[in-house]
Amino acid sequence: MSEPAPSPRQERRQRAARRLAAEGLRLMAARGIGGCSVAEITAAAGMGKGTFFTHFASKEAFAAFLVEEQLAELARRVGPLGLGPVDAETLLADLALAHLRFFQRDPQAAALLQQALALPAGGPVLPLVRARLREYLELLAAKLAPAGQALGWPGERAAELALAILSLGLGYAWLGQALDLGRDTPPELSERLGRALARGLAR
Amino acid sequence: MSEPAPSPRQERRQRAARRLAAEGLRLMAARGIGGCSVAEITAAAGMGKGTFFTHFASKEAFAAFLVEEQLAELARRVGPLGLGPVDAETLLADLALAHLRFFQRDPQAAALLQQALALPAGGPVLPLVRARLREYLELLAAKLAPAGQALGWPGERAAELALAILSLGLGYAWLGQALDLGRDTPPELSERLGRALARGLAR
């Protein structure tokens, strides 16, 4: 439908772009956005340095693209939750758990987000990352608001609830990564942790 | 008391070092560790660029020093908690709340920690920061372990509990900072959030 007929040239190019994204995510998550050079990324992706800039306008634009991709993936995972009729506590627990699991299964996403938010202020990426994260938080807050209110959490403060859920998941994953902890946390403990927040808010 | 007799020379030098630490913390928290130069820090502290290196071996060592300072401060705040006889749930809640409040009241600490953990792997600082954080987590875990066990959390997994408490506080603060959210969270909501985890774990 949308792609009429990807010529072999275009397909090869697409594959190169995907290789760039994969290797870039891997390297930036592992060594930091500022800790790996474009040359390293292209070398890992098996192409010339100059090719990078035919795909992305700048290194920062590349980082921003990766961040958007990860947030989109997170939204895709979280989106379906709470569509059916569930009680408030269960919804909160499911959302908290989903975030914990997402970042635990995709530690690169956690590392990249943390890297992107640590970018020097003044650059063009940080505002973009912030905007995307804010959008995501609003989405999450909208999902949480009714459940929160049902448990006595003020509706206009749903953003703080969303922030807490995201923080726990993201923070747990990257702190765990950085400290080499929590990688072997048994699933039932993760689950208990995820549910605890919801349960505690529900009295 | 322990300091024998700080000569005027030594005292002047101490003051300079304190100025460096204060301005460095401010700048690194605001603009990122890689986003501010040694020249900027020394200029803000009112001294020559070269003087910096008579106080600290390198820029990274300086960042590590600042991190240690902040972690020491955190330990100082958290240390007294739970010394008296309190029930398990209250201890957990107090600790979670203490972390939330510490990073909310001292956002520079949160920003610096997040910056330090985002430092390029391979450098000499990251391992050091990790080691200090691990030490801190062990301390916290030791404090938490009995309470956790009382609530059915396996004692040998206390580290994960500590990680969750630290993550919530640190993540909430730096994500909130980055997104300009949670700065005006009413104290009673913060408190509710802090207690929720403990309450939920306690069933």
Add this chain to the structure above:
Amino acid sequence: MSEPAPSPRQERRQRAARRLAAEGLRLMAARGIGGCSVAEITAAAGMGKGTFFTHFASKEAFAAFLVEEQLAELARRVGPLGLGPVDAETLLADLALAHLRFFQRDPQAAALLQQALALPAGGPVLPLVRARLREYLELLAAKLAPAGQALGWPGERAAELALAILSLGLGYAWLGQALDLGRDTPPELSERLGRALARGLAR
């Protein structure tokens, strides 16, 4: 007449080359030879980047071609002058005036020549441009020599006379362009200027 029978293919190609020359002249004159890229020129001419190199061996060769074209055009304008019997002063004045007018009416020619002569020494173009200009100057000097001698200017120094006439016209045009001056000089002043050199040499 001399062209045997331009196949439609050949004709299309010719048109493309002419478009390249026109757009290249425009862009190089406006933004400098080093200030516009091959990609810009081909985009302006409505063709692919690669096509450029099927017409010209290199960007520099292209610039050299444009210069030759402009010098040929100048020679065409100046050539007919002095063929009839005119006195020495009038010939000098006519030639000076012709140069002033040529570059005033075709500022792109002036800009291109100035750009070409500013090309980094060491490249392959500068020698070529120099050679063409020298050829042109010799042609001009040959035309000037008898008139010069009639006014007491040594015949073997006719090149200097030609240099002065060319410099006044070219310099006036490109300095005027660069400074946005002389674009609205009334024709009678231009003419007076053009004649002045001749008149002054004639005592």
Add this chain to the structure above:
Amino acid sequence: MSEPAPSPRQERRQRAARRLAAEGLRLMAARGIGGCSVAEITAAAGMGKGTFFTHFASKEAFAAFLVEEQLAELARRVGPLGLGPVDAETLLADLALAHLRFFQRDPQAAALLQQALALPAGGPVLPLVRARLREYLELLAAKLAPAGQALGWPGERAAELALAILSLGLGYAWLGQALDLGRDTPPELSERLGRALARGLAR
């Protein structure tokens, strides 16, 4: 008076700056502004690459500085002319001659100016160079205006007269340089050329 006590450090630095200016002028005049790299200039001046940027904010700022220096030198040479009481024709002739000689004796100045004016539009230097040249031309025009009017040249068009005089001198020098002509022009011919414009304008 102005320099209270140049410390040996500062003096050494000053000498380095002068070496940079000299070698930069030489290389940029010979090979073009874009034709020589900062690395080449600093190497020629016997210092490290980074030192360049402690003296000048950028390569372009350096080029602008050199241009200003040369124009200031030109103004210094031309300034004293016409202060005494001389007739209009003599003043014009003296000024024309002064420009011819200045650029003939200092061909690097001619080459640098021509290079600077050939800089890609859009950069920060070209506007600066244009502004300085315009200032210089206004100065020259003010000097010329009365004499011009005495010879029937409209006072409000003195700028065009200045442009012609500057063009002849600058154009003659850099075209001569580029074509390796006019380097051995006998002084009396130069002088005759310089006077011719004035004489011709005076009838």
Add this chain to the structure above:
DNA sequence: CATGAATGAGTTTTCATTCAT
């Protein structure tokens, strides 16, 4: 023949660190 994706040499610029004064 036309195309545009791929390439890498080459450039400017930053900045932690050294060291002579």
Add this chain to the structure above:
DNA sequence: TATGAATGAAAACTCATTCAT
């Protein structure tokens, strides 16, 4: 001990040119 001038390694980015399609 304090200073700031000097340094060069490292990084992002541009663009003429090549070549497979």
